[in-house]
Amino acid sequence: MVFRLASLDLLTNEVIKRMINKFKQTEIPRLNKLYNYYLDKNAVLLRTQEDETKPNNKIAHPYAKYITDTFTGYFMGEPVAYLSDENIESYKAILAYNDEEQENTNLARDCSIFGRAWEELYIDDDGLIRFTTIDPREVIAVYDEKIDDELLAVVRFYEKYNVVDDKTYLIVEVFNKDEVVTYQTGLGVDYLTEIDRKQLAFGFVPFVLYKNNKDDLGDYEEVLTLIDAYDSLVSDGINDFDYFCDAYLALYGYTADSDDIAQMKKNRVLLMDQGTDAEFLIKKGDSAGLETAKNRLEKDIHKFAFVPNSSDESFSGNTSGVAMRYKLLGTENVASIKEQYFRKALTNRAEIISTMMPKFRLPSFDFRGLTINFTRNLPVNEDDVTAMVKNLNGVVSKETLLAQLPFVTDAKEELDRLQKEQAQSVYNLVGYKKQQTESE
Numbered sequence: 001m002v003f004r005l006a007s008l009d010l011l012t013n014e015v016i017k018r019m020i021n022k023f024k025q026t027e028i029p030r031l032n033k034l035y036n037y038y039l040d041k042n043a044v045l046l047r048t049q050e051d052e053t054k055p056n057n058k059i060a061h062p063y064a065k066y067i068t069d070t071f072t073g074y075f076m077g078e079p080v081a082y083l084s085d086e087n088i089e090s091y092k093a094i095l096a097y098n099d100e101e102q103e104n105t106n107l108a109r110d111c112s113i114f115g116r117a118w119e120e121l122y123i124d125d126d127g128l129i130r131f132t133t134i135d136p137r138e139v140i141a142v143y144d145e146k147i148d149d150e151l152l153a154v155v156r157f158y159e160k161y162n163v164v165d166d167k168t169y170l171i172v173e174v175f176n177k178d179e180v181v182t183y184q185t186g187l188g189v190d191y192l193t194e195i196d197r198k199q200l201a202f203g204f205v206p207f208v209l210y211k212n213n214k215d216d217l218g219d220y221e222e223v224l225t226l227i228d229a230y231d232s233l234v235s236d237g238i239n240d241f242d243y244f245c246d247a248y249l250a251l252y253g254y255t256a257d258s259d260d261i262a263q264m265k266k267n268r269v270l271l272m273d274q275g276t277d278a279e280f281l282i283k284k285g286d287s288a289g290l291e292t293a294k295n296r297l298e299k300d301i302h303k304f305a306f307v308p309n310s311s312d313e314s315f316s317g318n319t320s321g322v323a324m325r326y327k328l329l330g331t332e333n334v335a336s337i338k339e340q341y342f343r344k345a346l347t348n349r350a351e352i353i354s355t356m357m358p359k360f361r362l363p364s365f366d367f368r369g370l371t372i373n374f375t376r377n378l379p380v381n382e383d384d385v386t387a388m389v390k391n392l393n394g395v396v397s398k399e400t401l402l403a404q405l406p407f408v409t410d411a412k413e414e415l416d417r418l419q420k421e422q423a424q425s426v427y428n429l430v431g432y433k434k435q436q437t438e439s440e
Contacts, residue, residue, distance in 0.1 A: 001027050003142050008152050008176055011142060013183075013192045016174060020157055020189050023140050031114050031137045034218050037064035037227070038113050044231035057238040063227045067220040067305045068112040074328075075335045076108040077377025080346065081403055083411060086365040092410075094129050094353060106133045107210050107345075111338065115216035119345075120156075121206040121352055129356055131349065134207075141209065152176065154207045159187070177205050203355055208348050211341040219334070223305045230297040237290050252277040306330035325378075332376070339374050346372050373403060 003019055005011060036042075042060040049056040079101045082088060103119070110117035110133060118134040140155040156173045172183040172192060182196035200206060212218065220227070253276040302309045308327060325332065350367040357364045389401045398418075403411035 003140065004145050005142055005152060006145050011153055011174070016155055016172065016183075017185075017189050017192060019140050019142075019155060020172070024189075028137055033224075034064075034113055034115075034221060035137075037220065037224065038068055040065060042231050043228050044235055047232075047235070055239040057235045058231075059235045059238060060231055061227065061234070063223070063230070063301055063305075064113075064220045067223075067307045068109060068218075070307050070310075071112050071219050071331070071334070071338075072105060072108045074331060074377050075338055075342075075374070076105050078375035078406075079409060080104060081373040081375070081409070081411065083371040083373065083399065083403065084365060084369050086369060087363060088365050088370070090357060090362045091350065091353065091365060094357075097128065098131055103131065103133060108338070108342070110136060111210055111212040111342075112219040115212045115218045115221065117210040117212075119208040119210065119349065121202065121208070121349070123201065127360075129353055129360070131208075131353075139207070141207075151205045151207065151209075154205055175200070175205055175207065177203055201356070201359060202352055204352050206352065208345050208352070210345040213337050213341065219307075220305055223301050226297055226301045226304070230294065230301065233290065233294055233297065237294075250279055252279075254278070303330075306334045328378075335376065343372050343374070375406070 001023060005015075040060050040062040042064075044060055045058045047056065047058055082092065082095075107117040107119060114136045116136055118136055118139045119131050120134050121129065121131045124130045134156065135158075138156050138158045140157075141151060142153040142155065144150045144152050154175045156175070158171055159168055160171045161168045168187060170185045170187055170189060172185060172189075174181045174183070177200065179197060179199050181194060182198075183192040184195050185192050298309070308331060347367060347370065350370055354364050354367045385404060385406065389404055392401060399411045399415050402408050402414050402418075408414050
């Protein structure tokens with residue numbers, strides 16, 4: 001849901017309350033459902049039977065977690081690399097201070113689950129620039145009505161329990177580029193009482209949006225019905241098995257009282273009169289058809305979520321890097337879309353931080369000259385990569401070539417080391433020749 005206003009002056013308390021209530025009614029149920037599936041709290045767990053005497057197995061399969069964790073590991077399992085013609089060591093120090101690798105993983109995970117992720121930038125108690133992931137279920141974005149979608153404000157709301165008066169309040173924080181105003185209200189959002197107001201030094205609304213795709217869809221959102229069908233199919237299969245275990249015994253032509261039946265059940269022996277018969281009444285099921293349906297659903301879940309089944313026979317054996325990439329073509333296509341939106345958000349983060357750096361007496365840089373490289377988390381044939389780097393020597397810059405090597409995390413730093421080693425080697429060589437000449 002997107003809220004737009006012609007100007008910030010229209011963001012009154014009444015409008016804020018209306019936005020929160022609307023967000024709670026429309027977005028929160030969807031986002032909570034997606035998160036529940038990630039926790040394997042699927043719809044099948046809420047299933048009831050009209051006849052309480054019948055078996056009601058509820059088998060939930062964590063396909064949603066598998067899809068998200070696979071995509072997150074594939075897309076963000078390797079650290080993001082930053083290159084620039086300018087000195088960006090101060091910027092990298094800020095990223096390291098904020099545990100940027102873990103932060104990016106958290107953002108990629110939220111994108112996969114909810115379809116989007118939010119990051120808040122702030123100044124900590126030590127006066128340092130920080131950024132952290134914010135739950136998308138707590139953030140409402142307010143944009144202007146222009147074509148470029150400028151972020152006018154962000155409304156963040158979350159519940160807070162006050163142990164003193166034993167009450168739970170809703171805290172509402174309204175951010176714009178100049179200040180943040182904090183309100184307190186009841187869970188019904190029937191009033192807004194201002195409890196704090198602070199000035200902001202960023203010059204931007206201190207939030208960055210990370211989108212999973214254009215439509216803000218989660219990675220497993222479109223296969224939820226397939227997951228539900230698989231859960232139901234397996235649960236009903238277990239129900240049928242329970243039916244078989246609890247089958248009724250039919251005695252034909254034989255009359256027995258309850259004590260006789262109890263005794264036969266205890267001794268596991270039937271004493272039958274001549275001409276009588278006995279058999280279990282069981283529900284006959286099509287086990288072969290059940291397995292076929294399960295296999296079809298499983299394939300469809302992986303197919304339409306674009307996540308491979310790693311236990312499939314086609315992934316066994318020593319598969320070359322090229323062959324593996326063909327098998328992961330669907331996954332790679334989705335990851336490429338993720339990369340485009342993630343790069344845009346990381347650039348936005350860099351813009352905000354670079355604007356703040358001079359205020360902390362740190363050398364700023366032009367964020368537009370920042371190159372952001374993503375590396376897929378795949379088994380790499382280092383011999384092939386090394387051969388490729390050697391073949392491109394003299395065609396591509398050494399820094400770019402070094403960035404291709406999977407064991408090099410900072411190409412610029414590695415290039416500096418290489419140049420120092422070469423200079424040292426040349427110096428030693430010259431010194432050796434000079435000594436040799438003097439001795440002659």
